[in-house]
Amino acid sequence: MAGRVAYEVQIYDKGHWAINELMPSEESARQKAKDLLALKHIVGVRIVKESHFASDSRRETEIFKEMKQAEKDDDLSVQPIDSAPVCDRITDYYKTAARVTIGRLFSKYVEKFELTPLELLHSASNLKRIINLDTLVPSAVDKVAALQARTTGEDTRKRREVLFAAIDTLAKRAREAEGKPVAELKGSTLDAVLARIDAKVADPDERQFLANMALVKVSLNWQGWIGKISGLLPLARSEQDERSLAMVDEMMADILMARTVIKDVIGISKHMGDGIMRVLDLIHGKCVPTKFAAVELVSLLNTLFAEDKLPRSKAALFDRVARDLKGPVRLTSSEEIGPDKDFFVTLLDRLVTDHGVIGGSLIANGLAERWARMNNVGGVTGRKKAIEGICGLVKSGKHKFVYLLSLYDNKAEAEVRGSIEVHIRALVQQFDTIRKVAPEARTEKTRLQETAAIQRLVLDSLLEDRFKIPLANAFDALVSEYIISENVIQRLDDSKLSFRDRALRLVSFASSGVLTVGKATAITRDAVVNYLRRKDFITEFTDGIADPADKEKAIKDFYTLLARTGFDMKG
Known part of the structure; x- marks a missing residue:
């Protein structure tokens, strides 16, 4: 059954719609809206029809909305950009x-x-x-x-x-x-x-x-x-x-592109450096809201980022961090440069990890520009000095290496690219064993995994092929020589174990991220192929399993594990 109808005339003020007056009819509401729009300070007006029903429910319907064009004295000028994608299709x-x-x-x-x-x-x-x-x-x-x-x-x-x-x-x-x-x-x-x-x-x-x-x-x-x-x-x-x-x-x-919105969400930060740290916490789903934060939204965002449900939003936040790093605002509230430089080291420790720079090349470049700004150097000379300065601050040779990989841009000035290559070559000469690549790793498997991960970073980098391929081959040589010299395959293929256990050990090893692309993969693949080509592979593999259903499951699980190796088994 229909009930009362009212018309809310609302005005737009500082990002919010607020009720200005409640009118009894649509005609009077529209006249009120017209009168409000004639006032210079009113930015926008809308009318919301509110219908109340006997069931104690109500329905809101927007029946009119008008936003004024910007006033002439508003500065809405186009902002500078340094790149723009070419759109081939609408x-x-x-x-x-x-x-x-x-x-x-x-x-x-x-x-x-x-x-x-x-x-x-x-x-x-x-x-x-x-x-x-x-x-x-x-x-x-x-x-x-x-x-x-x-x-x-x-x-x-x-x-x-x-x-x-x-x-x-x-x-x-x-x-x-x-x-x-x-x-x-x-x-x-x-x-x-x-x-x-x-x-x-x-x-x-x-x-x-x-x-x-x-x-x-x-x-x-x-x-x-x-x-x-x-x-x-x-x-x-x-x-x-x-x-x-x-x-x-x-x-x-899109929302996170707005400059101030993240502050409104996570609350007040002590200074820009603290704000950057808290945004990084948010990206990892661990942000703690502070004064004036939208607490429920922080909780929701923490969960969604932790579950990796918002990859584009994450990229937008990294872009914001990179722009803050490149900008003129100080990292700390101190008027002295010393605290800024100290906080910069804290940022480096947070952002440069064994597995790469968090946020990738955007952040790596942001860090370089921040170092140059703190030390009052610019241009190509400033970039080269920033490379040397940051390499002197990160805590290990491995961290220097992954930072330089992230920083490398094949479109950068030749001098800058050359400087990065010199540093990379010097570091690679120090990595003459897998133990030196991963000095803190406690097991053979972890050392191999970390060396293989470094090679993947090299292969995924923007290094030119003339430099990238020999570099990747150098890490492959470390792993393949280790596999041969330490009899890794022979130890896995222990004749004291059952055929099934030996096959599973070998394929589990191959699928655990320990192999570099190249010779190390070929050696291990050949060992696996030798097993699969045995005439009675299925019979030997299921020996000792009585139940046909269990046999089928064992074979299925083996081939699932084999698929994880990524081996091309056609050759």
């Missing part, structure tokens, strides 16, 4: 890399109105508003076109034409989508929305676009950054479809 503009660029270019705009790039791209009214804002978009197009022209070799004017055409297409697509019936997320779930879209739409890109439209339709009503996070994160805990989790992660990553 769908590329919705992807993470493009949205990061949008977020950086328009950081003043999106932070003022607390809109994510994802929301801009999927809301016709918000997209229209920013497009119509004086020279903001043309200025951004000029910057992006110039950067892309360097990559593609095209004329800058041609790139501008391509970008303006893409903007027209994006705006048209958003307008047309708003005229279609979109699956409603309000009162439903992302999983259910995706299922409904899947049933009607075949094209995967269009499915994703419509699903994001549904999410944005709801998120635009979440008040401010904290409101958006509060509405978004519970979805990540309840949704099962991987696409739903990815959508939550994408929007969360």
